[in-house]
Amino acid sequence: MAKTRVAVLTADEEQIRAHDRERVDSLRRSTSWSKRLALLFTLIGPGILVMIADNDAGGVVTYAQTGAMYGIGFFVPALILGGFIAFAVQEMTVRLGAVTHRGHAEMIWGRYGPFWGWFSLIDLVAANVLTLVTEFIGITVGMSVFGVPPVVSAAAAIVMDAIILLFLRYYAWERVSLWIALGNLVFVPLALMAHPHWGVVVFALGHWTVPGGFQAAFLFVVLANFGTTIAPWMLFFQQSSVVDKGLTVKDVRHGQWDTALGSVAMVLVAVAIIVLTGTLLHGHRGASADSITQIITAVGLRLGRTGQDLFALGLVEAGTIATIALTASTSWAMGEAFHWPKSINLPARAAWRFYLPGLLGAMVAAAVVLIPNAPLSFLNLTVQVVASIFMPAALLFLLLLLNDREIMGVHINRPWQNIVAVAIVGLLVVLNGMYGLSVVVPRWF
Numbered sequence: 001m002a003k004t005r006v007a008v009l010t011a012d013e014e015q016i017r018a019h020d021r022e023r024v025d026s027l028r029r030s031t032s033w034s035k036r037l038a039l040l041f042t043l044i045g046p047g048i049l050v051m052i053a054d055n056d057a058g059g060v061v062t063y064a065q066t067g068a069m070y071g072i073g074f075f076v077p078a079l080i081l082g083g084f085i086a087f088a089v090q091e092m093t094v095r096l097g098a099v100t101h102r103g104h105a106e107m108i109w110g111r112y113g114p115f116w117g118w119f120s121l122i123d124l125v126a127a128n129v130l131t132l133v134t135e136f137i138g139i140t141v142g143m144s145v146f147g148v149p150p151v152v153s154a155a156a157a158i159v160m161d162a163i164i165l166l167f168l169r170y171y172a173w174e175r176v177s178l179w180i181a182l183g184n185l186v187f188v189p190l191a192l193m194a195h196p197h198w199g200v201v202v203f204a205l206g207h208w209t210v211p212g213g214f215q216a217a218f219l220f221v222v223l224a225n226f227g228t229t230i231a232p233w234m235l236f237f238q239q240s241s242v243v244d245k246g247l248t249v250k251d252v253r254h255g256q257w258d259t260a261l262g263s264v265a266m267v268l269v270a271v272a273i274i275v276l277t278g279t280l281l282h283g284h285r286g287a288s289a290d291s292i293t294q295i296i297t298a299v300g301l302r303l304g305r306t307g308q309d310l311f312a313l314g315l316v317e318a319g320t321i322a323t324i325a326l327t328a329s330t331s332w333a334m335g336e337a338f339h340w341p342k343s344i345n346l347p348a349r350a351a352w353r354f355y356l357p358g359l360l361g362a363m364v365a366a367a368v369v370l371i372p373n374a375p376l377s378f379l380n381l382t383v384q385v386v387a388s389i390f391m392p393a394a395l396l397f398l399l400l401l402l403n404d405r406e407i408m409g410v411h412i413n414r415p416w417q418n419i420v421a422v423a424i425v426g427l428l429v430v431l432n433g434m435y436g437l438s439v440v441v442p443r444w445f
Contacts, residue, residue: 051262056322057138067277097242106336132365138319183317240332331358
């Protein structure tokens with residue numbers, strides 16, 4: 001097994017990190033409740049960002065189509081379970097980043113060598129570009145409601161992403177991203193505007209029913225929902241974000257609270273979208289879930305122009321925050337793999353190789369979306385399924401690293417955490433296998 005490489009910081013990075021740690025240590029030494037609260041708000045960020053960015057445009061489309069096609073019964077409890085799964089996975093990245101002070105890509109390259117390093121990197125970059133396609137689908141479709149041409153909205157999204165990434169140091173980049181992420185909550189009042197039957201929602205929590213049985217189409221949607229709940233980019237993003245933020249083992253508990261808060265927000269919004277479309281569209285004659293455009297139109301017919309505009313804005317916000325996160329994820333992974341300067345704290349001139357891959361990935365994704373007559377809705381669900389298929393391999397690397405006492409010391413996984421992680425991998429493998437069988441031997445389902 002290859003030895004873990006030592007991360008080397010530039011002088012600029014060291015100076016910025018030292019300043020950040022001095023501020024955190026000053027807050028930690030204080031016993032006043034106001035400083036304790038300030039410490040919490042200073043340390044939170046990566047967990048909330050990764051979870052809300054996980055409710056990306058592709059996720060919004062997937063949840064909306066799921067609610068319209070299958071209603072509330074199965075997927076409300078499934079998404080709550082998905083929130084616990086996402087927390088269990090992402091909490092491990094917090095510990096790994098805080099203990100090692102290295103990003104996920106750097107750990108894989110340094111611990112398991114170039115072969116597995118290339119494997120994980122190609123896996124991540126391919127999945128990120130595909131996922132970015134879904135973000136630009138959301139941005140362009142959402143902005144089209146306001147009459148903005150797709151080429152203009154796609155270009156504006158790239159420019160905004162580049163400005164935030166290139167001109168803000170990490171702390172400011174994180175705070176701006178968190179403010180954008182707040183827009184994700186717009187789906188909660190939308191769900192309330194739909195006046196759902198809360199008795200049906202409560203009933204669904206205790207009675208899982210599979211509408212139509214385990215058919216191939218249903219399994220495809222289940223995989224898509226799990227693919228948007230946990231994805232490979234999330235591991236790389238949060239661990240690198242923890243490192244770039246400068247968190248240490250003293251901050252693990254705050255990182256866990258950060259991730260827990262993000263998980264709650266993620267589930268709240270996901271369930272709100274399922275309840276919204278499950279109430280307004282499922283079982284209604286003439287309501288179609290074939291495309292997100294049809295769903296937006298249907299929401300407008302039932303909730304009026306305000307409801308339609310809010311849904312469209314929520315879709316744009318979801319694509320925007322995820323584009324910011326995915327771009328950073330790609331850049332961090334490439335910088336870690338090739339020993340480039342790899343911090344959002346660095347100016348673009350000093351770290352152009354770090355910033356370039358993420359922005360190029362966004363440009364490629366935007367170009368794909370602008371192809372005339374591209375099957376965007378089918379592509380969106382397919383991308384989520386691909387993420388679900390890629391996830392078991394990514395989780396296995398994470399599990400191996402969290403059980404490596406040489407690098408984790410006393411912070412290795414506890415037995416129950418390994419059991420949970422193995423169960424998650426097993427669940428994904430079983431679902432992937434069942435879907436594969438449903439395609440190859442459909443008569444079995």
